[in-house]
Amino acid sequence: MSRPKARVSMADVARLAGVSSQTVSRVSTGHPGVVGSTRQQVLAAMKQLGYRPNSAARALKSGQFRTIGVILFSFSSTGNSRTLEAIATHAAQEGYAITLIPVAVPTQDSVVGAFTRLGELAVDGVIVIMEVHLLDSATVTLPPHVQVVVVDSDAGDRYAVVDTDQADGARQAVDHLLGLGHRTVWHVAGPAESFAAERRAQAWRDTLTGAGRQVPEPLRGDWSAESGYQAGLVLADRPDCTAVFAANDQMALGVLRALHERGRAVPGEVSVVGFDDIADATSFIPPLTTxxxxxxxxxxxCVQGILRQLDSGETAPGTTLVPTRLVIRASTAPPPAR
Amino acid sequence: MSRPKARVSMADVARLAGVSSQTVSRVSTGHPGVVGSTRQQVLAAMKQLGYRPNSAARALKSGQFRTIGVILFSFSSTGNSRTLEAIATHAAQEGYAITLIPVAVPTQDSVVGAFTRLGELAVDGVIVIMEVHLLDSATVTLPPHVQVVVVDSDAGDRYAVVDTDQADGARQAVDHLLGLGHRTVWHVAGPAESFAAERRAQAWRDTLTGAGRQVPEPLRGDWSAESGYQAGLVLADRPDCTAVFAANDQMALGVLRALHERGRAVPGEVSVVGFDDIADATSFIPPLTTxxxxxxxxxxxCVQGILRQLDSGETAPGTTLVPTRLVIRASTAPPPAR
DNA sequence: GAGCGAGATGTTTACGTAAACATCGCCGAG
DNA sequence: CTCGGCGATGTTTACGTAAACATCTCGCTC
Structure with missing residues (x-):
C-alpha cells in the first residue's frame, strides 16, 4: 500500500513483470504485437504497483498533448457555459482534456497575452469562444502546429467557425410575431461588439424589410437583464409598440419587468420574444416564447472540428451552422384590437 | 518567417546566441546568475527564432505541471460557473493553467472514472466542486502527490474545504422575514444529495426553532425554476403561508411565478427570499430579496488553498467559510394585516 | 603579484516514454 | 530437412529541459 518511493515508472513495471519496458509501453498504449499471456502479466504488474503513465513524458515523446485549449472571455453568458460544458464532455469522450484560458478583460492586450501564453501551453488545438476581430486587430501569431476553431464569428474564410444559425433564429422570431398580426417588431439588440448580436439585429431588420414593414430604431443593451429593463421602460411608454424581440432571454426578462411595472400586459398588450431558451425562461412571468x-x-x-483538423494536420476554414428553433410559450399573442 | 523545421528548442537558441543551452534555460526560467549583456543576446535570439518553452519537457524534468484540475458535475448552476471562472482567473494570475474534468452523471462509477483519469492527467492539484460523499462511497485512491480542495462539503476533517457560510446566510434570510413580522417561514429546499441544500434547510429549521416558531414541513425541489414553480403552487394554496425562503434564486423565480398565477401578491400577501444573488435576480417580478x-x-x-498545499507538500484539512450577506430588494414586506 | 573566492558560464546527466531498429524463435513451404 | 519469413520481444536512442556539478574568469586582498 505504502509506496516508499515516488511514482512508479515503466521500468518498475517491467522489472516486476519480467519483461522489457518497451513491452510495457506497448501494453500501455494498446499496441498490437503482444501475446495474451504477456499482456496479462504486465497488466497484473501495473495494477499491483499502481502504475500511471506519465503524461509529460508521453507528450514529450509523442509531441502531442491530447489536450484542447478553450479561450473564453466570459462565463457569465449562459451560452458560453453550456457550450463549454458540451466541449468538455465530448473532448473527454475522445480522450482529450480541456485547458481553460480565461481572458479577463476583452482588450487587445489581454487577448494577445492569452495567445502568447498559448504557445507555452500544453495544447494541441484551441477553441475560441469570443469575438475574433479582437484577434485580428492584434498582430497575433498562432503557434504553427496549433489548430483553431472559432465560435460566434464571421471569420469563416480563415478559420473553422461553428455557430448557431443566428439569422434564421431571428427570422423565425420576427415571422412569428408578424404572423400573429403585429404591424412591426421592436428590437432590443445586444452590444455592438458582439457578432451574434449584430447578426440577430441584421436578420430582424431584413425580415421586417422583406415583409414591407417599417423598421423602428433598435434599442441597445449589453445582454444583461438590467439593460433590458432600461430598454423596456422606453418601449413601455410607446403605445405603438406591441411586439418586442430581445436579442437574448435575460434582456427579455428585463423587458418583461419594465412592461409589468408600467402596467402593460404581456401578451395582452405587448408580445415579447427572447433568444437562447435558457432553463429559467419557462418560469418567467409569463413563460417566454424564445x-x-x-x-x-x-x-x-467544435470538438469534432478540432479533432478533424488535428488528424489531417491542416486548417479547414468554413462555417458550420447549427439550426435554431422557435419555442412558443405564453409571452406572445395577437396585438390588442384597436 | 517560415520556419522550415519543427519548433525551435533551447539548443537552437543557444547556437544562435552563441551560448550554452543551460544559459538559455537560466534566462527562460528567470534564474539569476546571467549577466545583462548575455541575457539580452539570448532574449534577442529567442525572439528571432520565436522560441517557446516546451511545457512537456519542462514538466517531465521538474515533476510539476503548473496545472490545477477542476472536477465538477454540473455547469448549469450559476454558482459552479462563477466559482469556476474565479478559479480560472486566479490560477492564471499565479501562472497555473486549469484543466477541466467534467463528470457527466454523478454516479459512483463516473466519479471513480474521473479520479482514475486524474492519475494520468497532467495535474498537480485538484479542486472538487461537488458532493464529496460520492467520492467516499467509492474506494477511490487519489494519486499520492495530488493535493485536493473541496467546495460544498462537510469533509473538512479529511480535506481542505472552502465554502460559503450557508448556515449564516439562511439564518439572515429567516431572521429578516421574522423581523418583518411573519409568524413563520416556509422553505423550498434543494435536493437531498446536496450538502449546501441540507445546510440551508438545517439553518432555516434551527433559526425558526430558536425563535420559538412553528416549523412547517419543507418542500423539496431540485434547484430548477420548474421545481420551484411546483412548490410555489402548493404554497399558494395555503392561506397561512406568508413568507417563503427558497434555497436558491431559480426556485424562487418559480415560486414567484406560481404566486403570480394564483393571484397572490408579492410582497403584499407573500414575501419571498432566495439564495445566490444571481445577476437576473434584480429583474425578477418583483426584484428578489436574496x-x-x-x-x-x-x-x-480554492486556488490559494491548493497553492499553499502544493508549496508545503502536505494536505491542510479544515473548513474555510466565506461570509454571505442579505440583499434586500422588493420581494419582502410585512405580512398582510389580519 | 600570488592566491582566493565569487560569480558567470559550460558540461553532464537524468526525467519517462515510444519510435526505430535488432534479435530470437517458431512454423510452414519447397 | 532446411531456410525464409513473420510475429513476439528486447535494445538503443532521442524527445527538450533543468539540476548538479565542473570550469573559467575576473577582481580583490594581503
Missing part, C-alpha cells in the same frame, strides 16, 4: 439554441450541438461540432 | 454569495471569493480561496 429561440432555442442547441449549445450542446455547437460544443460537439 | 442572500448574496461571493463566488469569486470562494474561487480565490
Amino acid at each position: 429561440v432555442h439554441q442547441d449549445f450542446a450541438e455547437v460544443g460537439r461540432r | 442572500v448574496h454569495q461571493d463566488f469569486a471569493e470562494v474561487g480565490r480561496r
Whole structure:
C-alpha cells in the first residue's frame, strides 16, 4: 500500500513483470504485437504497483498533448457555459482534456497575452469562444502546429467557425410575431461588439424589410437583464409598440419587468420574444416564447472540428451552422384590437 | 518567417546566441546568475527564432505541471460557473493553467472514472466542486502527490474545504422575514444529495426553532425554476403561508411565478427570499430579496488553498467559510394585516 | 603579484516514454 | 530437412529541459 518511493515508472513495471519496458509501453498504449499471456502479466504488474503513465513524458515523446485549449472571455453568458460544458464532455469522450484560458478583460492586450501564453501551453488545438476581430486587430501569431476553431464569428474564410444559425433564429422570431398580426417588431439588440448580436439585429431588420414593414430604431443593451429593463421602460411608454424581440432571454426578462411595472400586459398588450431558451425562461412571468439554441450541438461540432483538423494536420476554414428553433410559450399573442 | 523545421528548442537558441543551452534555460526560467549583456543576446535570439518553452519537457524534468484540475458535475448552476471562472482567473494570475474534468452523471462509477483519469492527467492539484460523499462511497485512491480542495462539503476533517457560510446566510434570510413580522417561514429546499441544500434547510429549521416558531414541513425541489414553480403552487394554496425562503434564486423565480398565477401578491400577501444573488435576480417580478454569495471569493480561496498545499507538500484539512450577506430588494414586506 | 573566492558560464546527466531498429524463435513451404 | 519469413520481444536512442556539478574568469586582498 505504502509506496516508499515516488511514482512508479515503466521500468518498475517491467522489472516486476519480467519483461522489457518497451513491452510495457506497448501494453500501455494498446499496441498490437503482444501475446495474451504477456499482456496479462504486465497488466497484473501495473495494477499491483499502481502504475500511471506519465503524461509529460508521453507528450514529450509523442509531441502531442491530447489536450484542447478553450479561450473564453466570459462565463457569465449562459451560452458560453453550456457550450463549454458540451466541449468538455465530448473532448473527454475522445480522450482529450480541456485547458481553460480565461481572458479577463476583452482588450487587445489581454487577448494577445492569452495567445502568447498559448504557445507555452500544453495544447494541441484551441477553441475560441469570443469575438475574433479582437484577434485580428492584434498582430497575433498562432503557434504553427496549433489548430483553431472559432465560435460566434464571421471569420469563416480563415478559420473553422461553428455557430448557431443566428439569422434564421431571428427570422423565425420576427415571422412569428408578424404572423400573429403585429404591424412591426421592436428590437432590443445586444452590444455592438458582439457578432451574434449584430447578426440577430441584421436578420430582424431584413425580415421586417422583406415583409414591407417599417423598421423602428433598435434599442441597445449589453445582454444583461438590467439593460433590458432600461430598454423596456422606453418601449413601455410607446403605445405603438406591441411586439418586442430581445436579442437574448435575460434582456427579455428585463423587458418583461419594465412592461409589468408600467402596467402593460404581456401578451395582452405587448408580445415579447427572447433568444437562447435558457432553463429559467419557462418560469418567467409569463413563460417566454424564445429561440432555442442547441449549445450542446455547437460544443460537439467544435470538438469534432478540432479533432478533424488535428488528424489531417491542416486548417479547414468554413462555417458550420447549427439550426435554431422557435419555442412558443405564453409571452406572445395577437396585438390588442384597436 | 517560415520556419522550415519543427519548433525551435533551447539548443537552437543557444547556437544562435552563441551560448550554452543551460544559459538559455537560466534566462527562460528567470534564474539569476546571467549577466545583462548575455541575457539580452539570448532574449534577442529567442525572439528571432520565436522560441517557446516546451511545457512537456519542462514538466517531465521538474515533476510539476503548473496545472490545477477542476472536477465538477454540473455547469448549469450559476454558482459552479462563477466559482469556476474565479478559479480560472486566479490560477492564471499565479501562472497555473486549469484543466477541466467534467463528470457527466454523478454516479459512483463516473466519479471513480474521473479520479482514475486524474492519475494520468497532467495535474498537480485538484479542486472538487461537488458532493464529496460520492467520492467516499467509492474506494477511490487519489494519486499520492495530488493535493485536493473541496467546495460544498462537510469533509473538512479529511480535506481542505472552502465554502460559503450557508448556515449564516439562511439564518439572515429567516431572521429578516421574522423581523418583518411573519409568524413563520416556509422553505423550498434543494435536493437531498446536496450538502449546501441540507445546510440551508438545517439553518432555516434551527433559526425558526430558536425563535420559538412553528416549523412547517419543507418542500423539496431540485434547484430548477420548474421545481420551484411546483412548490410555489402548493404554497399558494395555503392561506397561512406568508413568507417563503427558497434555497436558491431559480426556485424562487418559480415560486414567484406560481404566486403570480394564483393571484397572490408579492410582497403584499407573500414575501419571498432566495439564495445566490444571481445577476437576473434584480429583474425578477418583483426584484428578489436574496442572500448574496461571493463566488469569486470562494474561487480565490480554492486556488490559494491548493497553492499553499502544493508549496508545503502536505494536505491542510479544515473548513474555510466565506461570509454571505442579505440583499434586500422588493420581494419582502410585512405580512398582510389580519 | 600570488592566491582566493565569487560569480558567470559550460558540461553532464537524468526525467519517462515510444519510435526505430535488432534479435530470437517458431512454423510452414519447397 | 532446411531456410525464409513473420510475429513476439528486447535494445538503443532521442524527445527538450533543468539540476548538479565542473570550469573559467575576473577582481580583490594581503
